[in-house]
Amino acid sequence: xxxxxxxxxxYLPERVLTNQELEKIVDTSDEWIRxxxxxxxxxxxxxxxxxxxxxxKAAANALQMAGLSAxxxxxxxxxxxxxxxxxxxxxxxxxxELGAGKAFAFDINAACSGFVYALDMADKYILADxxxxxxxxxxxxxxxxxxxxxxxxxxxxxxGAGAVVLGHGEGEGGIxxxxxxxxxxxxxLLHMHTAxxxxxxxxxxxxxxxxxxxxxxxxxxxxxxxMEEAILKLLEQEQIPLDAIKLIIPHQANIRILNKxxxxxxxxxxxxxxxxxxxxxxSAASIPIALDEANRASRLEPGDIVLLCxxxxxxxxxxxxxxx
Numbered sequence: 204x205x206x207x208x209x210x211x212x213x214y215l216p217e218r219v220l221t222n223q224e225l226e227k228i229v230d231t232s233d234e235w236i237r238x239x240x241x242x243x244x245x246x247x248x249x250x251x252x253x254x255x256x257x258x259x260k261a262a263a264n265a266l267q268m269a270g271l272s273a274x275x276x277x278x279x280x281x282x283x284x285x286x287x288x289x290x291x292x293x294x295x296x297x298x299x300e301l302g303a304g305k306a307f308a309f310d311i312n313a314a315c316s317g318f319v320y321a322l323d324m325a326d327k328y329i330l331a332d333x334x335x336x337x338x339x340x341x342x343x344x345x346x347x348x349x350x351x352x353x354x355x356x357x358x359x360x361x362x363g364a365g366a367v368v369l370g371h372g373e374g375e376g377g378i379x380x381x382x383x384x385x386x387x388x389x390x391x392l393l394h395m396h397t398a399x400x401x402x403x404x405x406x407x408x409x410x411x412x413x414x415x416x417x418x419x420x421x422x423x424x425x426x427x428x429x430m431e432e433a434i435l436k437l438l439e440q441e442q443i444p445l446d447a448i449k450l451i452i453p454h455q456a457n458i459r460i461l462n463k464x465x466x467x468x469x470x471x472x473x474x475x476x477x478x479x480x481x482x483x484x485x486s487a488a489s490i491p492i493a494l495d496e497a498n499r500a501s502r503l504e505p506g507d508i509v510l511l512c513x514x515x516x517x518x519x520x521x522x523x524x525x526x527x
Contacts, residue, residue, distance in 0.1 A: 205377030212264025241458020245361030245483030255296035258342035282317025315515025317487035341487035361483035365491025383521035
């Protein structure tokens with residue numbers, strides 16, 4: 204008895220950007236990108252693909268699976284770092300787009316960990332009020348926040364959205380627990396500035412622009428260790444053995460991180476769901492996109508224990524356990 208996933212959904216923009224196309228934009232190659240990141244393609248938004256529009260389409264797919272309509276939703280939580288406006292929130296635009304008239308809505312910014320943070324927050328709302336139906340969405344248009352002259356970052360990121368509908372269930376399934384962390388001391392290794400300040404006293408002269416800046420090698424070292432520790436602490440907290448996990452759905456950062464995580468945990472590659480080759484790193488959207496893909500591919504059955512884990516700018520990281 205607890206918070207269960209009633210439906211999942213995802214949406215990707217139509218345009219697919221290949222490694223071969225990137226070879227014409229920056230000094231890189233298909234072989235270099237694939238061996239270092241595992242990525243072959245990523246989806247890039249066009250007209251009609253603002254962050255909130257991708258979110259609304261993913262949410263509509265999740266609502267359809269759940270057998271609910273937008274008017275049934277009480278709360279919309281959107282995890283994103285690439286909303287087209289700072290105010291109103293992306294979630295408010297999603298509410299308007301869906302026609303979810305009775306829902307209140309807000310965004311959270313925890314970068315790539317945004318979806319797991321939002322999932323834990325929604326779980327607390329439902330435990331406090333079991334009648335609530337909540338949409339949790341991870342959505343990004345990172346193409347709008349990418350320096351297309353930086354070959355170390357522009358080959359990694361993509362656009363997309365994933366969503367889940369949450370409600371209260373009487374059975375044994377549901378969110379088992381979460382373990383969330385952050386460390387603001389390491390912000391400089393992965394960050395993104397905002398628009399220049401209108402107050403000259405607060406102007407950050409060193410700002411490189413409103414795009415993602417990343418020290419990839421340093422992030423790699425922290426990401427693998429942090430996710431491993433979050434997973435093991437959560438399993439110990441909930442007294443669940445690693446062997447009991449049916450599927451691990453990690454943030455799709457790059458293939459090296461995913462392979463190293465599997466190695467450190469001592470699990471087979473088959474137990475870790477990977478789709479980074481198709482979509483690249485979609486930040487807060489990556490886990491819900493992967494979760495929907497796994498769900499629709501019948502990789503999950505009632506009673507299966509699923510582990511979600513992520514690491515992102517902030518630094519933020521964490522893990523969530525779900526009994527399907």
